[in-house]
Amino acid sequence: MGQIGRFLLYCGIWSLLCLGAYWLYSRMMHERVIVLLYQYLPMEAYNWLSGIWRNLAVVCYLAGIFLIAMRRILFCARYAEQINRDLGLLMHSEKEISEYPESLKSTEVQLKDIQHAIFRGGQIAKEAEQRKNDLVVYLAHDLKTPLTSIIGYLSLLEEAPEQERKLQEKYVGIALNKAYRLEQLIDEFFEITRFNLQSIELSWSDVDLTMMLYQITEEFYPAFQGKGLRLETHIEAGLRIQGDADKLARIFDNLLRNAVSYSHENTTIELSAVHSEQWVQISVRNQGDRIPTQKLERLFEKFYRVDTSRGSASGGAGLGLAIAKQLVELHQGTIEAGSTEDYTEFTVRLPQQPKRETKAPLV
Numbered sequence: 001m002g003q004i005g006r007f008l009l010y011c012g013i014w015s016l017l018c019l020g021a022y023w024l025y026s027r028m029m030h031e032r033v034i035v036l037l038y039q040y041l042p043m044e045a046y047n048w049l050s051g052i053w054r055n056l057a058v059v060c061y062l063a064g065i066f067l068i069a070m071r072r073i074l075f076c077a078r079y080a081e082q083i084n085r086d087l088g089l090l091m092h093s094e095k096e097i098s099e100y101p102e103s104l105k106s107t108e109v110q111l112k113d114i115q116h117a118i119f120r121g122g123q124i125a126k127e128a129e130q131r132k133n134d135l136v137v138y139l140a141h142d143l144k145t146p147l148t149s150i151i152g153y154l155s156l157l158e159e160a161p162e163q164e165r166k167l168q169e170k171y172v173g174i175a176l177n178k179a180y181r182l183e184q185l186i187d188e189f190f191e192i193t194r195f196n197l198q199s200i201e202l203s204w205s206d207v208d209l210t211m212m213l214y215q216i217t218e219e220f221y222p223a224f225q226g227k228g229l230r231l232e233t234h235i236e237a238g239l240r241i242q243g244d245a246d247k248l249a250r251i252f253d254n255l256l257r258n259a260v261s262y263s264h265e266n267t268t269i270e271l272s273a274v275h276s277e278q279w280v281q282i283s284v285r286n287q288g289d290r291i292p293t294q295k296l297e298r299l300f301e302k303f304y305r306v307d308t309s310r311g312s313a314s315g316g317a318g319l320g321l322a323i324a325k326q327l328v329e330l331h332q333g334t335i336e337a338g339s340t341e342d343y344t345e346f347t348v349r350l351p352q353q354p355k356r357e358t359k360a361p362l363v
Contacts, residue, residue: 007072011065018061083107090115134302141320143185145253146178152222153178174219184246202244202330209239209248209280213273216252223260224269234272241280241352247327248350252282254320255346259286262344275352279333282348291339299337300325324348 086097090111097115100108153171157163163171213235224231241248259269267287274281291299302322321337328335333350 007068010068010072014064014068015061018057018064022057083111086111090118139185141323142250143182145250145257146181146185148257149178149219149222150175150182152226156222178219202247204242205245207241207243207245207248209241209273209282210235210237212245212249213252213271213282216249216256217271220256220260223257227260227263228266229260229263230268232268232270234270234274236274239273239275239280241350242354243331243350247330251324251327251348252284254324255284255348258320258346259284259344262286262288264288278352280350280352282350283345285343285345287343290341291337291344296337296339300335321346 082100097108097111153175157168157171214233217231217233220231223229256269256271263269263286269287270283270285272281272283272285300321325335328348328350331350332354333348335346335348338345338347
């Protein structure tokens with residue numbers, strides 16, 4: 001109830017009390033008071049009081065109304081200053097709004113709601129800015145993957161121009177396919193920004209996982225050769241799942257690139273893919289430094305790097321595994337990491353027939 005409403009309520013109560021008192025006096029006490037006044041007062045005083053008692057009642061009534069009004073005015077003036085002070089705190093979420101009496105609880109609640117709304121609006125703006133920054137790094141990371149392959153195969157052609165024509169055609173074909181993939185990623189960048197950076201969309205299809213894995217490993221030939229790495233594959237024939245082919249390829253691109261980056265030179269990378277009931281399990285194992293348990297748990301965090309001193313050497317921004325984890329979860333699968341003194345292994349489990357949910361937030 002507002003202050004005007006309270007003023008009118010108190011005035012109404014005072015008026016009822018005055019009317020009740022007037023009725024009781026006029027019905028039950030007036031004659032007794034007149035007799036007493038007649039007995040003890042001089043005639044002049046008696047006549048004067050007899051003529052003005054109604055006027056005195058009106059004055060008392062109006063005095064009560066005046067006191068009620070003054071009390072309300074002083075109350076409002078007191079808390080108007082407090083409200084004005086609290087208005088200056090609305091932009092500072094760390095400062096609390098003052099406590100108000102019960103009659104002004106609605107004002108206190110409204111001020112706190114406004115403060116929360118201002119703070120939440122600032123948070124939303126910061127989150128939107130962070131999503132935009134994350135998207136730039138996210139796409140820069142993925143744009144680098146096909147670009148690295150293109151540079152690798154073109155470097156092979158430049159370094160060994162005398163290679164047989166069939167091998168040259170093969171390298172050119174792979175480089176061209178990666179160039180097309182680069183174009184698709186750029187198109188995806190514009191598509192995501194057009195939808196306010198909120199989600200990415202899966203294009204579901206039947207995917208020949210066996211063929212995809214063999215194609216991806218072949219594209220990594222220059223990277224393997226650069227560190228003297230060997231690849232062992234144990235991929236079941238005829239593996240098929242429902243999913244987004246481009247996003248699935250990105251998962252395994254990132255896992256293999258991570259394995260290449262953190263493998264010791266002249267060691268072996270193992271890639272296996274097997275069918276188990278309604279799931280397909282894919283594992284990538286490399287020989288490198290053991291990852292401590294406390295760091296192993298953070299591998300899939302955005303921008304986290306096990307060895308920050310190798311930032312420029314490995315060329316990563318700490319996003320590859322975070323991207324892989326998100327895309328695996330979009331396909332309703334799981335991804336885990338394990339590490340021993342001898343090897344580090346990433347294991348992906350994907351359902352063959354996932355429920356088709358086409359959109360999810362970006363990393």
